[in-house]
Amino acid sequence: MSWFFLFFALAVCLYTWINLAFLPRLTAPVQPDSLAICIPLRNEERNVRKLLDALEPALTPGMHVYLYEDRSTDRTRELLLDRIGQDDRFTVIDGLPLPAGWAGKVHACHQLAKRTTEDYLLFLDADVTLTPDAICRLYGTLRTERAVFLSGFPSFPVPTFLGKCLIPMQHVLIAQHLPIPFRKVKHPAFAAANGMVVLVERRAYDQxxxxxxxxxxxVDDLELCRTFKKNxxxxxxxEVAPAVSCDMYATNEEVWQGFLKNVFRGMNDSYIVGSYFLLFYLVQASVLPYLILHPSWQMGGALILLYLARFRIDRAARIRHVWWLHPLAVFLYVILLASAMIRSFRKREITWKGRTYS
Known part of the structure; x- marks a missing residue:
């Protein structure tokens, strides 16, 4: 059994390092002539000021910011209007009632797109922070990649314990499962995206x-990416982490509930795919306990190899000092995914930001 763990960990480590070598880095900044920044906000009072403070120095003459205030129940609207003042680079759009059959964020993004006329649309989450050259670098990279849809996984501040364990797992999943060299293949199976930062060409988006x-x-990001590929x-x-960060969740409860609604949906609710991920990460989670119970150089080597893989992932993601939590992180991920699969099987509703989804 120890030899199995060793060869498994070696394969994971080699695949991770080789795979990430193909992840494109952001290019030098290129100023777009016409680009809209589209940001939906619902109950985002803790993020408004930080978001706008980071956006202002990133704007160039060809950019305009559209903010969809999605009927928040906190002080989001008040803080928005107070912070923006008379700045004509920003437009605040009052949210409409959510129609039946629509997910909240999807409807907000649709309303944002309807109000814009620019040639490129950059969809951002309200908890995103940008470097001053981030937008121009994203645009330049889209042009260099000869693509019409660009996304990536930001760096994540991880203040809570569950955040330290589960939030960086987004980078782990990409590095260890998406064949990055085939990221541009026009088949939905190779779709990968993160809705925190999505840049699209308007012509293709409308088509x-x-x-x-x-x-x-x-899971609107993946579904939108699949739609582009299908067409x-x-x-x-x-790799957007050097220029984009996202302070996703402020509490352990938000971390758990936020990922619980998405983790299985991102697999198209496939129990076959979900079972594969459960098994894959259960094996990783078993290495440390097996090493403690049955010490051997093979098991020690397996643990070191998994740590080397995780260290490489965290270095690319600009996330520090959490790689050593990897055995616990993958164990918690297994529990999270299993819980989501059970909820899906029992057809339990999901509540997020005051809205309930089936």
């Missing part, structure tokens, strides 16, 4: 039907 084509999607457009995934 595929935009967010209106994925009205009920809770024959080139999408790409790049």
């Amino acid at each position: 595929v039907g935009g967010h209106e084509s994925i009205q009920s999607a809770l 024959g457009w080139t999408t790409t995934l790049v």
